[in-house]
Amino acid sequence: MTETAEPLTGNIAAVHALDLFRKMLRVRRFEEKCAEMYSNGKIRGFLHLYIGEEAVGTGVMESVAPEDAVVATYREHGHALLRGISMNAVMAEMFGKQEGCSRGRGGSMHLFDKTTNFIGGNAIVGAGMPVAVGYALAAKMKNSGAVAWCVFGEGAMAEGEFHESMNLAALWQLPVVFCCENNFYAMGTALDRSESETELVEKARSYKVSAEKVDGMDVLATEAAARRAAEHARSGKGPYFLELQTYRFKAHSMFDAERYRSKDEVKDHELQGPLRTFAARLKASGILDDQKREALEADIAAEISAAVSFAEAGTPEPVSELGRFVYSEAQ
Amino acid sequence: MTETAEPLTGNIAAVHALDLFRKMLRVRRFEEKCAEMYSNGKIRGFLHLYIGEEAVGTGVMESVAPEDAVVATYREHGHALLRGISMNAVMAEMFGKQEGCSRGRGGSMHLFDKTTNFIGGNAIVGAGMPVAVGYALAAKMKNSGAVAWCVFGEGAMAEGEFHESMNLAALWQLPVVFCCENNFYAMGTALDRSESETELVEKARSYKVSAEKVDGMDVLATEAAARRAAEHARSGKGPYFLELQTYRFKAHSMFDAERYRSKDEVKDHELQGPLRTFAARLKASGILDDQKREALEADIAAEISAAVSFAEAGTPEPVSELGRFVYSEAQ
């Protein structure tokens, strides 16, 4: 790889580039730790890793403003961290502790954070879309300038809720950015067995929604596209659709024999992995070197082990609290 | 009208043209009688008239083969009659009699007939689409050569089931003809307030489904398009979508103040009504004259009054039979 890597061009500041790399690396290492914690039984339930897709969340989240909302899926650890939920709170959540961002009630698939308008952590495929549309409707009616960022996989586009949500957002010209993370598989179902039209931007355009196909393995391309999307939505031009092409390096969740794709296919994509390629470019540009890399790795490792200790030390929600949060408590 | 009407061209046999006219007229007069029977309380519940849209059902049904299935909506009297369900059975059904085609249990919105594979009579907007897709799947798996004709309004295209059904039919290349009766309103909601993309054929094409826009007020154009659709589907080329542009002359159902459209708008369309214009063309072609017309009217009037008498004389299903047909009865 490295030898062929082209240096960064244009006016991308070294610090910014390095920061993007750090963010991706942080997600990658966090997910690796989650896998470890899952195999040793600290994390339970379903666990969907973002490994291989880090450039998508990292590039997109750069354009998410404080007042914006993010509506994500069950594969949302990365988005949660990038949105600014503390690693402690995320890890503690997966450990099922009171200190978790959902107080141990949500787990890996249901990370929530009110302060950053992180509205899940949704595990019904497609179900987050109408919610994002509604948040955007509120933003438009209140003229708050907020944008709703709706993250979903390409498999979700077959659901009726995609169709209804796109139409509603377009009809009402709502500030929603639909971020389709196209990793080409929905569990074991390849895109071409899921959609009669595999040109996803064409599907989006059939609702008169502006759409772009983006190399989601390239964090800079993703960041630039998300910026265009944000400007479009924020300036009242209505919804925007991003097809972010990426690839899932690991199993769909922790139970998955991966009979639906070859090891070679996975290998090939790993060679084009977002961290690997970007690291090479940063090196070729003299922005990253082994020393800097080790420093980054060390910082992140430290943060992660602190998060694990924090989660370990967390308090299990007492059973006496079971009945809380079914209905709001009088303030 | 008449003076400007252009005669029929090409090789349309006079008998066939006259037959099409007779079929449309029969549906029109039947619907007029239904309205009358509704106002005098013989027909109850909701009643959705097909008046103004007769050319669509008439033109389409010409291509429906015996082994085919028709899955329609609550606005299906015309389709039922054209499919060959006896007028007696349809009228008796709306009178709630045992002799009705659904034994009085379905009423106007739920006409069914097993012998002609007339699968409703569906009153959940959009819900017939997956059923039609499934019937087509069976036809394909059994290699029966049957086609599923799925009739729905343009308003139904906003439902998620439209999206899911189109995709499934296209993905699996199933013999379904999607017949969208675009009368430009879904109750009081005009097309452009229901769809961000009002070019309905574009929506269909976004599933890689072949699509045609047709003047549904012209029975000959509709017949020709339906024939193309049938050939396409029957020859294994997959689903076909017809946008049949038409107009509803009467209220959506019997309770409707029609505040959403102007009387003039309705008038204008009535002047272009399918019967009026086709009659003029037949006259211009010397196929129809006042005498022939009167004869047709007389035959139809006779059939209709016979149907009313039949329905009147029908047996109300005894209350003791209430519990039947919840589960199949042992043969």
Place this chain on the structure above:
Amino acid sequence: MSSQVPAGMREISYREAAREGLREALTKDDRVFLMGEDVGRYGGSYAVSLGFLEEFGPDRIRDTPLSESAFVGAGVGAAIGGMRPIVEVMTVNFSLLASDQIINTAATYLHMSGGQINVPLVIRMATGGGLQLAAQHSHSLENLYAHIPGLKVLTPATVEDVRGMLATALADPDPVLIFEHILLYNRKGLLPEQAGAVDIDHARIRREGTQVSLITYGGSLWKCLEAAERLAGEGIDAEVLDLRTLRPLDDEAILATVRKTRRVVIVDEGWRSGGISAEIMARIHEQAFYELDVPMERVCAAEVPIPYAKQLEDAALPQVEDIVAAAQKVVNGNG
């Protein structure tokens, strides 16, 4: 309804009362808006919001496409986003298309988020049969939602409740479903001049009685009151309890009337098996077992998809005679 209108009261139809409640909500709080199929230009499928489009404008009276799941889900998102949406689903039958949003999203967010994300959403639906609309328009499925933790389920039977429950529902921080029975819209009733928000935590005795408790809600309330009149004619003194809210149920009120009469008939228009009447019967059994002299009776819909033909629909739905017979049975030990 007598033409004598007592002082301080006025006669009004259920439809009008529902409209007043909506108008008041839209007027008082600009976060409130109404969204659903044909609520605007058409005027509402049951004409409840007739004229609102002109009065409040298209931004707050939103006609939606036929997309139940999306516009109900959009209500969830808008509620989280700081608005106070009132979503109208034409009938509970169609709400199944949105049941995922209601049950898996609206009802779970508060809990799944550890108390952070509440959903102040109000959903109105028409329910019930009696207009010969057959098996896709006539069912009473509110009990399906009454089973779901995280939801509140209101069933106004009176003009005061249909007007006042909306305000209370809008003030609630969590999702509230309001079911309006289609046969009630044209029904007239008396409304206090000072009508406003009403409490939704308590059932109400609509008729005092001593010998048998008729426990019901919604459209069936009026059938029970009529049955009570007939029973009075036979010297049977029936009490009628209007549940008003199906989730949470007011156990105290239910047990109070049971302890008073020791004889119970429960009436609802849903199918018998697994209906709300079963839950009420179970609660009474659990909490007042020793107070009952005879088994309770349920009067529910026959277990068939509601048929079109008048005589069949009438036979499928609970009728006054059925309630009278059930009451006679629990009181006299015969039907």
Place this chain on the structure above:
Amino acid sequence: MSSQVPAGMREISYREAAREGLREALTKDDRVFLMGEDVGRYGGSYAVSLGFLEEFGPDRIRDTPLSESAFVGAGVGAAIGGMRPIVEVMTVNFSLLASDQIINTAATYLHMSGGQINVPLVIRMATGGGLQLAAQHSHSLENLYAHIPGLKVLTPATVEDVRGMLATALADPDPVLIFEHILLYNRKGLLPEQAGAVDIDHARIRREGTQVSLITYGGSLWKCLEAAERLAGEGIDAEVLDLRTLRPLDDEAILATVRKTRRVVIVDEGWRSGGISAEIMARIHEQAFYELDVPMERVCAAEVPIPYAKQLEDAALPQVEDIVAAAQKVVNGNG
């Protein structure tokens, strides 16, 4: 499960038994096919159909897009068209997206058509909690479907039933829903060598007893049997009735065990309010009022969306201790 396998029997997991049932159905009748998300290349989300794609080919093992409403509705259409589809919905939680097709279409066609259009459709779904999958993957909503006339609802708890009920369901002319509890798939059990179709009209006594009846189904059956063992240790002789079918319920079997023990505990994993246990309690109250010495008890899920954390999920779901305590209460009058 003991390692001693009696003659004429073999030990097999619930997953394997379900697979055998499917394989047999696919082999015997070429009208049968399996359709659902990831049933093919992935091998089924719970690995039930692993290897079927290779064995039966893509025409009969159909991976569908994520489109619950369309592929369930397509099952309805294919059934009408002469096939015998088995539609797999990954979990009952997701089935809400298809509930309109199931409740408004599959369950109504026969009646609305006056007996003409029957729908021989089988739908399989996973249900239940216990794997820390939280509030969108853990609920037991089968009772919602058990409320619907026109549907049959089966809940196999044993390897024999999960294998044999499928054949019976496929032979049924009407829509049948089969619910498989996620915790059972890895559970082993004994299967007769001659295993085949099983009757679905009757509940079964899984353990004879005289002092208290534990009435249950599905995943809870095993908790009840374990509770019965513990109770035996305390000298309480419990009978365990496996309902097997939730619609229609086998009243005769229910009443028989009640008349025998006169003490009843009903156990299910759904939420308490409006759950299937309420219906069973109501039926017993109506039909065996004078046979009961003490009030019946329900052991159900706590009324909260099922939480992720282990201790909270355990507390939310019925546990053996809860069943034991309820049985002690009805037998000894204390908990």
